[in-house]
Amino acid sequence: MLEQILSGMFMVLSPENLIWAAAGVTFGMILGSIPGLTDNMGIVLFLPFTFYLGPVAGIAMLMGLTKGGNFGGSIPAILFNIPGTPQAMVTTLDGYPLTQQGKGGKALKQALFSSVVADAGSDLILIFLAAPVAMVALKIGPPEYTSIIFFSLIVISVAASEFPVRGVIAVILGLLLGTVGMDPEFGSTRLIFNTIDLADGFHIMPMVIGMLAFSEVLLQFEKELLKRWHKKMSEKKPGKEGPPEPSIADHHLSWAEFKKTLPTIFRSTGIGASIGIIPGIGTTVGSYLSYIMAKQRSRHPEKFGKGSLEGVAAAEAGNNAVNGPNLIPLVTLGIPGNLAAALILGGFMIKGLIPGPTFMQTNGDMLYALFIILLLSNIFTLLIGSFYIKHVKNVTAIPKPYLFTGIIVFSVIGSYVNYASVFDVFVMLGFAILGYVLTKFKINLPTVIVAFFLGPMLETKLRQALKISGNDATVFFTEPISLGFLVLTAVAVFFLVRRRNIPKG
Amino acid sequence: MKKVFLVCTLFFLMAGFCATTYAADDYPTKPITIIVPWGAGGMSNVSTRMLGEQMKKILGKPIVFINKPGASGIIGLKTVRNAKPDGYTLASGALTLGFTAPYFLDAEPFDVDNFTFIGSYMPQERVLFTTPDKPYQNWEEFLDYSKEHPGEVSVGSGGAQWALEVMKSIAKKEGIDWKYVMFKSGGAGSSAILGGHVDACETGTGTPAYQSARAGKLKVLVDLGAEEVPFFPNVKNVKELGYPFSTLVEYGMAMPAGVPENIRAKLENALKTVMQDEELMKKMGETGFTPRFVDGAGFKKIVGKAIDKTPALQEFVKDVK
Numbered sequence: 001m002l003e004q005i006l007s008g009m010f011m012v013l014s015p016e017n018l019i020w021a022a023a024g025v026t027f028g029m030i031l032g033s034i035p036g037l038t039d040n041m042g043i044v045l046f047l048p049f050t051f052y053l054g055p056v057a058g059i060a061m062l063m064g065l066t067k068g069g070n071f072g073g074s075i076p077a078i079l080f081n082i083p084g085t086p087q088a089m090v091t092t093l094d095g096y097p098l099t100q101q102g103k104g105g106k107a108l109k110q111a112l113f114s115s116v117v118a119d120a121g122s123d124l125i126l127i128f129l130a131a132p133v134a135m136v137a138l139k140i141g142p143p144e145y146t147s148i149i150f151f152s153l154i155v156i157s158v159a160a161s162e163f164p165v166r167g168v169i170a171v172i173l174g175l176l177l178g179t180v181g182m183d184p185e186f187g188s189t190r191l192i193f194n195t196i197d198l199a200d201g202f203h204i205m206p207m208v209i210g211m212l213a214f215s216e217v218l219l220q221f222e223k224e225l226l227k228r229w230h231k232k233m234s235e236k237k238p239g240k241e242g243p244p245e246p247s248i249a250d251h252h253l254s255w256a257e258f259k260k261t262l263p264t265i266f267r268s269t270g271i272g273a274s275i276g277i278i279p280g281i282g283t284t285v286g287s288y289l290s291y292i293m294a295k296q297r298s299r300h301p302e303k304f305g306k307g308s309l310e311g312v313a314a315a316e317a318g319n320n321a322v323n324g325p326n327l328i329p330l331v332t333l334g335i336p337g338n339l340a341a342a343l344i345l346g347g348f349m350i351k352g353l354i355p356g357p358t359f360m361q362t363n364g365d366m367l368y369a370l371f372i373i374l375l376l377s378n379i380f381t382l383l384i385g386s387f388y389i390k391h392v393k394n395v396t397a398i399p400k401p402y403l404f405t406g407i408i409v410f411s412v413i414g415s416y417v418n419y420a421s422v423f424d425v426f427v428m429l430g431f432a433i434l435g436y437v438l439t440k441f442k443i444n445l446p447t448v449i450v451a452f453f454l455g456p457m458l459e460t461k462l463r464q465a466l467k468i469s470g471n472d473a474t475v476f477f478t479e480p481i482s483l484g485f486l487v488l489t490a491v492a493v494f495f496l497v498r499r500r501n502i503p504k505g
Numbered sequence: 506m507k508k509v510f511l512v513c514t515l516f517f518l519m520a521g522f523c524a525t526t527y528a529a530d531d532y533p534t535k536p537i538t539i540i541v542p543w544g545a546g547g548m549s550n551v552s553t554r555m556l557g558e559q560m561k562k563i564l565g566k567p568i569v570f571i572n573k574p575g576a577s578g579i580i581g582l583k584t585v586r587n588a589k590p591d592g593y594t595l596a597s598g599a600l601t602l603g604f605t606a607p608y609f610l611d612a613e614p615f616d617v618d619n620f621t622f623i624g625s626y627m628p629q630e631r632v633l634f635t636t637p638d639k640p641y642q643n644w645e646e647f648l649d650y651s652k653e654h655p656g657e658v659s660v661g662s663g664g665a666q667w668a669l670e671v672m673k674s675i676a677k678k679e680g681i682d683w684k685y686v687m688f689k690s691g692g693a694g695s696s697a698i699l700g701g702h703v704d705a706c707e708t709g710t711g712t713p714a715y716q717s718a719r720a721g722k723l724k725v726l727v728d729l730g731a732e733e734v735p736f737f738p739n740v741k742n743v744k745e746l747g748y749p750f751s752t753l754v755e756y757g758m759a760m761p762a763g764v765p766e767n768i769r770a771k772l773e774n775a776l777k778t779v780m781q782d783e784e785l786m787k788k789m790g791e792t793g794f795t796p797r798f799v800d801g802a803g804f805k806k807i808v809g810k811a812i813d814k815t816p817a818l819q820e821f822v823k824d825v826k
Contacts, residue, residue, distance in 0.1 A: 044572065051558055186687075187609050197576075199580075336692055349551045350554065467685070467686045470656065470657075
């Protein structure tokens with residue numbers, strides 16, 4: 001093993017590999033920070049390009065793309081309330097309020113440092129615990145999945161909103177939207193109203209872009225209209241103030257401030273990494289659960305949602321920590337844990353390499369080389385990210401008409417490109433209107449999206465579990481891991497509700 | 506005046522005609538688009554890109570790859586069917602799956618005559634796996650065990666409705682009562698069988714389950730197709746075993762109907778030449794692919810057979826729960 005690590009080190013130390021890894025991080029960050037374009041799209045774009053690179057350099061670049069993209073997505077989330085990638089959804093909750101208070105730079109730095117720490121931590125889990133974690137991941141079958149998803153949905157619905165009823169409505173709405181498309185068991189279509197484009201259900205990208213990015217444009221448009229209208233009305237009596245002006249700019253993040261968020265970062269890394277072990281649950285759930293947990297444990301839960309650094313830290317650490325363990329099923333079994341991993345698997349295959357049970361023996365040195373590059377890429381993220389946010393934080397100075405025009409353009413492109421589908425552009429517009437209406441009713445949009453995303457998985461796993469057990473529902477209580485999560489759900493609901501009932505202040 | 510107009514029209518018509526024939530002779534004069542009707546993570550995508558990267562060297566023009574997944578390949582195939590038949594828009598991947606998908610999804614069926622076929626580059630077998638800790642280790646033992654334990658044995662599918670229905674047809678013939686579990690993809694099916702969540706599960710060759718079987722961690726019970734499983738010469742296929750239905754997965758390339766024959770032949774020839782590249786074939790073989798070339802006419806027959814077989818299979822298993 002030591003031999004493999006050493007020869008892996010030599011493989012890494014060629015400048016070619018380092019340059020391409022850094023290039024991956026840079027491109028990923030730029031793509032991630034443009035709403036509508038994602039790191040996954042970057043991988044698709046650069047996949048043919050890796051044909052001409054050595055195996056280590058090619059894969060390192062693809063992995064760099066996900067790392068960069070993961071942080072990049074939080075930049076527009078913080079600056080404009082528009083997540084650049086779906087996983088940055090939760091970062092908007094506290095990131096944008098901080099920008100409104102003139103602390104955008106501070107929030108960006110907090111997001112960057114939290115991302116890098118959590119990402120590095122999750123890489124270490126990947127490197128040192130891959131084999132045992134893979135064993136655990138295989139133990140997660142349909143009944144376990146069902147209970148874990150059930151747990152996530154209940155916690156998110158209860159905790160997401162000030163009023164649990166709204167949270168429950170959001171979850172139900174998301175679940176209903178998720179039933180459109182293909183029946184997971186029979187493969188027949190349902191609720192598609194003879195529209196073959198809907199045969200796979202709504203695609204997640206146009207939905208996220210519509211609900212979060214485009215609807216924000218609609219809301220800002222309305223705000224601007226109202227402001228002008230009010231101005232006209234109140235021209236006779238001046239002195240009436242508009243929305244509060246940003247207070248004194250504060251872009252510095254002190255060590256003392258950062259140190260306070262460290263426990264949150266470590267806890268969120270743990271939560272995110274645990275979610276990452278289970279293929280398919282995904283980064284958004286990881287960051288959401290971390291955020292809820294951080295709010296529970298915080299000394300200042302009242303600040304959450306109003307610009308808490310801890311909130312930003314939890315969301316970003318929670319989503320980045322998912323990445324490392326998500327690669328574990330890929331390198332140990334050849335099973336991709338998420339879309340990015342599936343694309344990277346394609347990258348391996350183009351090189352004639354098959355990740356899986358025998359990969360460690362046949363290509364051990366290469367695997368270690370990739371692990372080392374993965375760790376080094378975190379340093380790239382830190383350096384390139386610091387440089388990037390130094391310049392990018394000033395884009396808030398771009399006049400809003402230009403900015404929102406740009407966002408509209410990228411929303412349309414972003415919803416089109418993933419499936420090369422004009423239909424998806426209309427889906428995006430439809431969800432923009434839905435998002436606008438729901439915001440008026442104070443329904444939490446990220447909750448709708450998470451429920452939409454988890455719904456089909458819940459249905460699939462529930463039906464699989466019942467099929468295997470012969471329609472015996474007790475299977476959820478007799479499987480130990482499944483039972484554990486059901487108990488955890490009850491405990492979590494108890495604490496969340498109790499906490500809410502304590503008078504504030 | 507009229508005459509001048511007529512002459513002009515004729516002239517332009519001639520010019521236009523010359524231009525088209527010229528273009529056909531000179532093909533390709535601009536980049537070619539290959540539409541893969543499946544996602545970027547799958548085997549169709551990887552195999553198409555591996556071949557396409559080499560084909561563009563022969564054709565001398567860039568190739569643009571577009572993944573247009575959706576409805577098990579129907580959406581991508583429809584796009585190609587409706588494209589201009591000028592040889593610049595191709596579909597590539599596990600096309601027989603897309604051509605038969607309408608029967609499973611209850612959509613409008615495809616007609617082979619609406620397509621021009623370039624050729625196919627590999628078959629894929631669907632293989633039934635089990636874990637080594639089971640009391641049955643081969644097909645006969647598995648059948649006996651299933652008959653002795655009606656309604657207890659679960660068989661899964663790695664995302665292929667077709668393969669699941671072939672298993673149902675076997676169950677009907679043998680009088681077996683299995684529990685059928687559908688998984689989303691070959692990867693999901695692989696983890697289900699590796700984790701022991703189902704008693705047996707089928708996936709295509711090249712999947713993690715297949716690689717695990719090659720490493721001795723899973724056992725192969727039967728081949729649900731009608732050809733050979735690479736690296737498992739002793740595994741019987743369902744056709745040899747005398748079952749009425751088998752899967753027929755064929756990866757190939759097609760264009761809309763009406764593409765001039767010389768363009769089609771040029772592409773067919775490019776595919777054929779690429780598949781004589783030993784280095785590429787070795788690379789594909791290591792990945793778990795089983796490349797072999799079939800010409801356009803042969804591929805059209807294969808697709809036609811697949812389309813014909815599917816409704817019969819569905820009719821046969823209609824009453825199997």
